[in-house]
Amino acid sequence: MWMPSLGPGGLPSFVQVSAVAGSGNSGSRDEQSSAAEVAEKADRDVRRLTSFFGIQGELVWRLDEMVDKRWETKELDLAKLYEVLDAARSPSGLLVAKLDEMESGTFRANFKRDEPIDKLVEQFGLEGPARWRLVELRVRRKSRYQEDLAR
Numbered sequence: 001m002w003m004p005s006l007g008p009g010g011l012p013s014f015v016q017v018s019a020v021a022g023s024g025n026s027g028s029r030d031e032q033s034s035a036a037e038v039a040e041k042a043d044r045d046v047r048r049l050t051s052f053f054g055i056q057g058e059l060v061w062r063l064d065e066m067v068d069k070r071w072e073t074k075e076l077d078l079a080k081l082y083e084v085l086d087a088a089r090s091p092s093g094l095l096v097a098k099l100d101e102m103e104s105g106t107f108r109a110n111f112k113r114d115e116p117i118d119k120l121v122e123q124f125g126l127e128g129p130a131r132w133r134l135v136e137l138r139v140r141r142k143s144r145y146q147e148d149l150a151r
Contacts, residue, residue, distance in 0.1 A: 043067055045078055052082075052140060053091040063095065066102050073109070077102070079132035080109035082139040111135060116149050 042050070042064040050060045063081075067074050081098060088094040101107035117134045120126065126134075138145055 043074075045074070049078055049081060049085075053085050053095075055092050055095060059092060059095055059099075062099050066099055070102065075129045075132045076109045077107070079135040080107075080111065082136045083111060086139045086142075114138065120149075 042060050046060065046064045046067055050056070050063065055063075067077070070077055081095070084098065085091040085094055098107060114135070117131065117138065120134065121131050137148070141148060
C-alpha cells in the first residue's frame with residue numbers, strides 16, 4: 001500500500017508500506033494467522049468484548065496486555081469499555097483512545113447512574129464485581145434488558 005510522506009526538502013512524496021494485520025487490508029497469510037493466534041490466546045473476557053464490537057488484530061493484543069497490567073481493576077475496566085464503546089461510532093477508534101488513557105493513567109471508570117441496576121445491587125447486597133457484570137450485560141443484552149430486569 002502507498003502512503004503519503006514527506007520526502008527530501010519537505011516535499012510530499014509516497015512510500016510503500018506493508019499492510020497491518022487485522023486492519024482489513026490484504027496482509028500476508030502469516031500476518032493474518034498471527035492475528036488469529038493472538039485473539040485465541042487473549043483473555044476470555046477480552047475476546048468476548050472485542051468479538052461483540054467487531055474489534056480484531058493488534059487492538060485485541062493491546063487490550064489483553066493492558067488487562068494483564070491492570071488485573072486488579074479488570075472487571076471494572078472492561079465494564080466501562082462496554083459502556084463507552086456501545087455509544088461509539090467507531091468502537092475500534094475509541095478503544096485506541098481508551099487504551100492510551102489507561103497507559104497514561106488518566107482512564108476513569110465512572111459509570112452512568114442506572115436505577116434498575118442500583119435497585120438490584122441494593123436488594124441483593126451485591127458487591128462491585130457483580131455490579132460491573134450487570135453493566136456489561138446491559139450492553140450485551142440491550143434488546144432483552146427490560147425482559148431480564150422483569151425476571
